[in-house]
Amino acid sequence: MTRIAVLGAGGYAGGEVLRLLLAHPAVELVQATSEQHAGKRLDFPHPHLRGQSTLRFSPHDALEPCDVLVTCMPSGELIRRWPQVSPRAGRIIDLSADFRLEAAEHARWYPRAPRSVELPRFVYGLPEWTRDTLQGARYVAVPGCMAHAALLALLPLARAGLVRPEVVVDAKTGSSGGGATADRSSHHPERASALRCYRPVGHRHTGEIESATEHLAGMRPIVHFSATAVPSVRGVLATVHAFAARPLEDAAEPLRVLATTYREHPFVHLLRANASASPFPEPAPLAGTNHCELAVDVDAERGRIVVNAALDNLVKGAAGTAIHALNLMLGRPETEGLGFRGLHPL
Missing domain, CATH: 3.40.50.720 (NAD(P)-binding Rossmann-like Domain)
Structure with missing residues (x-):
């Protein structure tokens, strides 16, 4: 042992x-x-x-x-x-x-x-x-928990050369992400019903996402990262907005890239439209688990690829x-x- x-x-x-x-x-x-x-x-x-x-x-x-x-x-x-x-x-x-x-x-x-x-x-x-x-x-x-979710969403697209080296990451997190020691902003009467962007710019996970993407996908992006507190205890939901670097083969190409990347990885699951009553990732069903759920959608007219990633921040x-x-x-x-x-x- x-x-x-x-x-x-x-x-x-x-x-x-x-x-x-x-x-x-x-x-x-x-x-x-x-x-x-x-x-x-x-x-x-x-x-x-x-x-x-x-x-x-x-x-x-x-x-x-x-x-x-x-x-x-x-x-x-x-x-x-x-x-x-x-x-x-x-x-x-x-x-x-x-x-x-x-x-x-x-x-x-x-x-x-x-x-x-x-x-x-x-x-x-x-x-x-x-x-x-x-x-x-x-x-x-x-x-870091929010960087983790964002990277699982972004890295496959970056490595495949599908996206330009500038992305927007909007991460939502529950109160447990602030740790067990309370301050004024995390005290329950202040935090229980909070829905506020507490770090619009300058969050430390910005540098982590940029650095890890460079080392693991061979592209260093400019990351525009914002963190928002939501009225829950556990969970992270990261929404990654990336922009196509070239014309896509079709609207399903990002989905194929994600599916191929994580096919052999037991803790990452790709949700598909119409395959579930809840086709978009959300943290609640993942509470206590080591799983991450992803879903991707494409705005073909504007060349925008949106990947949502949900996980339990503590697990x-x-x-x-x-x-x-x-x-x-x-x-x-x-x-x-x-x-x-x-x-x-x-």
Whole structure:
């Protein structure tokens, strides 16, 4: 059994990592850390873990050696703790933004937490696009949740040369994307009925989408990214507006590109018109799952290709992709421990 510890397991993403690890048949959860909950049982902040484990949280500085460490700390914390943390784990999967970008680009988007070029490079943990590199990897950086959805929609079109290198991404997200620590804007009375664009420009996922598209599809686009808060707890819905780089063979060409790209990938599903009573992606049926749903439509008159991508920000957008990457790193079946398929109605 692979011995796994979770650093910073008191938050929402950490709780989902714990849930998935406790049900995984090939791993043993040996430690979980939280400064706020040190000494308390895992189910103290995570009621969905009741009866699942007798483990108690440890302080961060009490981290013990393990085979794999999953880190769920706020951005900047793994960089700061690297000298103490890295010797204690053979492999590390990080859910923060600390290692998603090259050092120079990271400094541009995260100036308060610059990363030394001497620190190791992490594999970008987008399994549908970096599956081969993840196999046997030592260090993995899980993508940001909204960037993740946008990239699954955009990358096939970019790699196929179907779209111009300038796209618009409108991402909607639930309140859990803001984490477990409330501020004025995320406090329930302020957030419960909110439908507001909270970051029209300058969101950090802009740079992540641009960088990942360049590295994985060979085209660096200009990305116009906006993030909108919606009155839900879980979920991301990213709408990608791209513009055809050439005349399309027909209106179904983008659909064929997406279908071919994800045919062998078990966690991405392409919805087709008239094949379902709900032919457009929405996050609710995906809550708790490691699945992403896509749908594409084409405005042939204007050459606009619109792809919608929905996922659960805490699972496919965080914890589930960490486990997916873990499976590939360990040579396990990639769907192992990720079988939950969602609920409806919810």
